[in-house]
Amino acid sequence: MPELAPPLIRWYRQNARDLPWRRAEFRARYGGWGVLVSEFMLQQTPVNRVIPHLDAWLTRWPTPTALADDAPAEAVRAWSTLGYPRRALWLHQAAVEIRDRHDGVVPRDVGALLALTGIGDYTARAVAVFAYGDRHPVVDTNTRRVLARAVLGQAHPGAPGRRDLDRMSGILPASVPDAAVVNAAAMELGALVCTARTPDCDVCPLAHMCAWRLAGSPDNADAPRRQARYEGSDRQARGAVLRELRAAASVPLDEVIADWPDPAQRDRAIDSLIADGLAEADDGMLRLPA
DNA sequence: GACGCGTGGAG
């Protein structure tokens, strides 16, 4: 199989989106912290919804210490409707850890990054590579799909695993800056061209060497795991509770989503939010964590 | 390893 890196690099130089965290001014102003915050927000939330919140967040909390010195409740409020509010809590906790263990500087070492709350294989390497320019494999869902198709000849990637990191390492060029570009390019290609539903193979720089394409674009069995139904779910109830808590300093416990159709589910939602640290109850009131 | 976890835009 021919090398994937050269066409990826050429394509990226021509087609990369002008996103805030890729601009020199952004790096100069916010450094690793800006990249870290953007990566937290981008975990499962589309780029277009992240951009305005990222700007507001970094203006308010331009350093990890600034966030760490503020209350978790403020982080959850500022998270607004980005979704998965546990990420706001984790980001705040990571800021505390950075302040207390790393002198307020986002670490560069992947092991140190992995030790921070809310940071896993993807985010740790994304920060090391995109903020600090080091050479590591960065593997997200886009990259996994590109590799599944181009290298393995499968329509959908299988379950995530260590093999993904090894596979990505296998296509990284020796040059450190080029390796960073290939990481970004694989993600960008997956986001813009080699998409989950309707890939645009006509404009794909890898089409001529794509194992999946060359095999006739077969559909493989292991399609990605389907999301549970949202309507009527506990998640929906949690979302409704949190929406109320964000809007007020505190809410009387018995008034929290009082007209929710399923009272047992309402109680379950409140209890689980407390268990997650996203809410606190005292004196008959419910509020975001102080 | 599979599951639970928000929200809103696109097709």
Next chain:
DNA sequence: TCTCCAAGCGT
């Protein structure tokens, strides 16, 4: 309308 899905993580 409804289904799919979007730069994951912790358990």
